[in-house]
Amino acid sequence: MVGPTLNKQTLSQQVADMVRSRILSGDYAGGTQLRQEHIAGELGVSRIPVREALHQLHSEGFVTLVSHKGAVVSELSLDQIVELYELRARVETWLLSLAIPHMTEKDLERAQIAAEKFGNTEAGIYSHQLNWEFHEALYAPSGRKVTIEIIFGLHEKIERYTKLMMAIDSVRQKESHADHLKLIELCRAKDTLRAVNLLDMHISEGGKQLALKLEEMKRAQALG
Amino acid sequence: MVGPTLNKQTLSQQVADMVRSRILSGDYAGGTQLRQEHIAGELGVSRIPVREALHQLHSEGFVTLVSHKGAVVSELSLDQIVELYELRARVETWLLSLAIPHMTEKDLERAQIAAEKFGNTEAGIYSHQLNWEFHEALYAPSGRKVTIEIIFGLHEKIERYTKLMMAIDSVRQKESHADHLKLIELCRAKDTLRAVNLLDMHISEGGKQLALKLEEMKRAQALG
């Protein structure tokens, strides 16, 4: 037995969660071959739930499957990352503009709490969980649950790369926090125009910085 | 990550394709229980590729899995369908506005061919394939491959319901075709503003009509 079994999830689900979290944390880097038997042995399960988990992760976009070759951790190209950020900016600004008219003080408090927790984490330790909690709190009043779920998927896909950037550039984290606080104020003032503009900048700037950092790393790697 | 995988198809994938197409065609209606052994027997395969296929379809959102109860064909609520149409309108109009400046005559011809094939199908036989080919041709010059792939996913989720509507209301199909032809002309004229407006109407109207029809059917069913 591999630890506390405090859930009713199926093994497949648990294996999928484990592997996904390792991918998101960067523990399994892009390009890593995932061997069924290895994972199965490590977790003390048979190949079957592992296979089902890998299929799951495949359709979530985290691994690519090639028949008789197996699963490899997906890697997003710079272009794809930039594209995802652009899409995020488009859809999330829309969600925010829909949400602001319906925002209550309770919604804003929820966002405030998430923002504070996010800001209080140590430099260099970026919590995607808290960042998402903040953004989700802002969008939830729009009532667009399906759309928010899709956006969550985009956040997850980008997560590893953001984490990478934050580890290098701890200033971004503080800027991000400042943006969050400003956003809450603008939402409270029902200043949709400025709020949307700030959010657009917030996301776009994140994407731009990430692209720069990744290009830098790629060049450094090519030279080294 | 998102793109089509051109593997040699494994059995699991073939089973997934088969079940998915039956769901999309409405052959397996929402709420239908999918029995592993039944499908396996029907296709002459063992349960394992069927199970993997069902997991695959689960993460694509076409079935819901409950442990020890199995797979049930998912059903979208009216609200969810409306939301997906709104999201489509938002993102697709954006894609179109990005695409128009880069459109070549070749792109327009591709759209034209798809539109003609779409218009030439018999009334009542709505081809989602051709409809998608047309829309994809319009968006492709934007170069936003990931986004287009995501939009394709939305089209697929809605597909069964659209099909239902078209079977009832064959007029919609002709209106749709007329919109397509007009869209091509506006794109050729690089009239981004009018093209985007028309596309917005085109998608929104589709969503509105679908919502009406589905509500009608629900009421009829409640009375019957």
Place this chain on the structure above:
DNA sequence: AACGTAAATATTGGATAACATATCCATATG
């Protein structure tokens, strides 16, 4: 006859063993 409960049955989740098949890689052959 209606109802609640317990046993029987069916179905899924998972493990294991076995075999088929595809890929990779090193080595021998021309």
Place this chain on the structure above:
DNA sequence: CATATGGATATGTTATCCAATATTTACGTT
């Protein structure tokens, strides 16, 4: 040097078995 050939490795699939859980059936009580 190019190639093909064979073994090692890993995946894809089947068959069979068992455990856990749902569903249904049967039964006894009221």
